[in-house]
Amino acid sequence: MSKKNPRVAVCGATGAVGREMLKVLEQRDFPCSEVIPMASSRSAGTRVPFRDQELTVVEMKEDSFEGIDLALFSAGGGTSRHFAPFAAKAGCVVVDNSSAWRMDPECPLVVPEVNPHDLDWHKGIIANPNCSTIQMMVALKPIHDEARIKRVVVSTYQAVSGTGQKAIVELENQVRRLMSGQPVVADVYPHQIAFNCLPHIDVFEENGYTKEEMKMVNETIKIMGDESIKVTATCVRVPVFYGHSESVNIETELKLTGDDCRALLARSPGITVVDYPEKLAYPMPVDAAGLDDTFVGRIREDETIENGLNLWVVSDNIRKGAALNTVQIAETLMERDLLRVP
Ligand code: A2P
Numbered sequence: 001m002s003k004k005n006p007r008v009a010v011c012g013a014t015g016a017v018g019r020e021m022l023k024v025l026e027q028r029d030f031p032c033s034e035v036i037p038m039a040s041s042r043s044a045g046t047r048v049p050f051r052d053q054e055l056t057v058v059e060m061k062e063d064s065f066e067g068i069d070l071a072l073f074s075a076g077g078g079t080s081r082h083f084a085p086f087a088a089k090a091g092c093v094v095v096d097n098s099s100a101w102r103m104d105p106e107c108p109l110v111v112p113e114v115n116p117h118d119l120d121w122h123k124g125i126i127a128n129p130n131c132s133t134i135q136m137m138v139a140l141k142p143i144h145d146e147a148r149i150k151r152v153v154v155s156t157y158q159a160v161s162g163t164g165q166k167a168i169v170e171l172e173n174q175v176r177r178l179m180s181g182q183p184v185v186a187d188v189y190p191h192q193i194a195f196n197c198l199p200h201i202d203v204f205e206e207n208g209y210t211k212e213e214m215k216m217v218n219e220t221i222k223i224m225g226d227e228s229i230k231v232t233a234t235c236v237r238v239p240v241f242y243g244h245s246e247s248v249n250i251e252t253e254l255k256l257t258g259d260d261c262r263a264l265l266a267r268s269p270g271i272t273v274v275d276y277p278e279k280l281a282y283p284m285p286v287d288a289a290g291l292d293d294t295f296v297g298r299i300r301e302d303e304t305i306e307n308g309l310n311l312w313v314v315s316d317n318i319r320k321g322a323a324l325n326t327v328q329i330a331e332t333l334m335e336r337d338l339l340r341v342p
Contacts, residue, residue, distance in 0.1 A: 005033040006339060008330075009068045009092070011060055011083065012075030013037030013048050016165045017097055020323035021072050022050050030327060031334070038064060039075070065090040069339060072326050073097060088124030091341050095126045095329045097322050099211075102127040102219060109222045112328040113270045114141040118225075119332055124341040126329055129223060130215040131321025132156050132235065132244055137223050138294040138320070139248065139313045142268040143261065144224060147252035147307070151230045154216060157238045157245040158201060159285060162317050163188060171239055189237065198237040210235060243285025244317040252307045261309055262299050270320070275299050283314035291316060292324055 008025070012018040018039070025035065037048050038060035047054035058064070060079075065071060065087040073080050074097040081100040088094055101107040108118035109127045114137045119126065129137070132154075140149060160167040167188045174184040174194035184192050191198055202211035209217075216233040238245075256264070266273045274283045275297040283295030294315040302308030315321060333339045 005031045006069030006334075007034045007036065007067060008032040009036045009038050009060075009065065009071040009087075011038045011071055011073040012079070012097075013055075013057055014039045014043045014046065015074060016161050016168065017074035017318055017322040019048065020318045021074065021326060022048060022055075024319065024323045024327045026051050028327060028331070030331065032070075036068065040079075062086045063090075065092040068092045070095070070330055070333075072330065074322065074326070084125050088341055093122070093124060093126070093333065093339055093341060095128060095326050095333075097128045097326055099130065099215065100127075101125050102129060102215070103222065109219060110329050110332075111137045111141075111223055111325060112332045113138050113268075115223055115225065116332050116336075119329070119336060119338055122333075122338065122342075126333075128322065128326045128329065129219045130212070131162055131317040132158060132212070132233075132246065133216050133219040133223070134321050134325050135244060135294045135313055135315035135317075136216065136246055136248060137220065138268075138270045138315070139265065139296050139311060140220075140250065141224070142264050142271075143250065143252065143256065143309070144226070144229070146260075146264055147254040147256040149229055149250050149252055151251040152220070152232070153249040154231065154233045155247045156201075156216075156233070156235045157197075157240070157247075157285075158235060159240040159242050159244055159317055160193060160237065161242050162201075162244065162321070163237075167193075168241060171241065175239075193237060194239050196239060199234065201235040201237050209233070240285050242289035242316055242318060243314055244321060245283070245285055246313045248311045248313055249302060250309050250311070251302075251305055252309070255307050256309060258299050258301050258309065261311075265296050265299070270294055271296055273297065273299070283312060285314055285316075288314045288316050290319070292319055294320055 044059040282297035298312035
């Protein structure tokens with residue numbers, strides 16, 4: 001690519017993550033000569049805010065990517081699987097937020113604080129990891145580098161915004177109906193989500209785990225580049241609008257005390273440690289919503305094993321878990337002069 005600022009398409013610009021991508025591009029003053037919001041024919045012609053203007057949404061088609069340098073996708077796996085190859089063929093680098101390309105050996109899976117070097121071998125399509133995996137990787141990478149993580153046991157408490165705009169509306173409606181004594185309607189989730197917890201995210205697989213849980217297992221290995229890390233996960237949807245929380249138990253090869261871990265994380269990129277139990281201060285999704293960092297607290301040694309720690313990890317799933325990480329990948333591509341399809 002020449003040194004001019006790129007033309008950037010936001011694909012899925014009317015969705016929860018797409019809208020946040022536009023916001024993040026604006027807030028970080030991402031260098032672009034033009035931003036083109038794309039979505040399905042259903043919302044072509046509608047307007048989305050960007051900087052001090054409103055941009056008109058255009059329908060995404062196979063030939064929409066001519067002359068576009070970078071496409072940030074968040075339009076669902078099927079849509080990405082279909083359209084991303086057309087974009088890459090037209091010379092447009094794709095950063096995709098869906099699960100479509102994450103485990104494809106031809107596509108890097110990147111958290112910029114963790115494995116920016118994997119961008120060096122991209123072939124046009126780069127995958128953004130699952131939201132729950134991203135925040136866990138930000139917190140665990142410094143620990144892995146220092147003490148080598150052998151095993152992770154994680155339980156998640158995931159916000160409805162991870163399912164998209166429809167789920168945000170469903171939770172709002174269910175709360176309103178229940179508070180006025182009316183029966184709830186569940187369309188997006190198989191059960192009532194208001195005032196409830198669903199130990200079920202994405203579809204069940206043959207081994208009894210959900211696809212979301214297996215994403216955490218498999219994506220961790222790919223991002224860390226270490227097949228020896230064992231991960232087991234339980235993923236739960238909770239009635240929170242924004243911000244995923246995770247209880248993470250780890251076993252390390254080398255000893256790391258709670259104080260060591262706190263100091264290590266406090267000086268690591270993308271992390272804010274909030275761990276003052278005496279002041280009742282710990283990370284919470286209502287505080288993390290709208291912010292960029294991954295917040296870590298409740299850091300304590302697991303007293304049942306020799307080298308173990310417990311952590312509580314919270315981040316805004318729409319920002320670091322999706323839109324922000326995607327834009328950070330794009331920024332890293334620009335810094336490393338990699339914004340071109342080889
Ligand atoms: P649209 O508004 O036209 O349906 P969310 O995850 O919040 O539900 O958002 C999904 C995003 O993906 C929306 O912007 C949606 O656009 C877009 N999208 C879904 N299917 C397609 C498609 N076939 N082509 C282009 N965009 C799509």
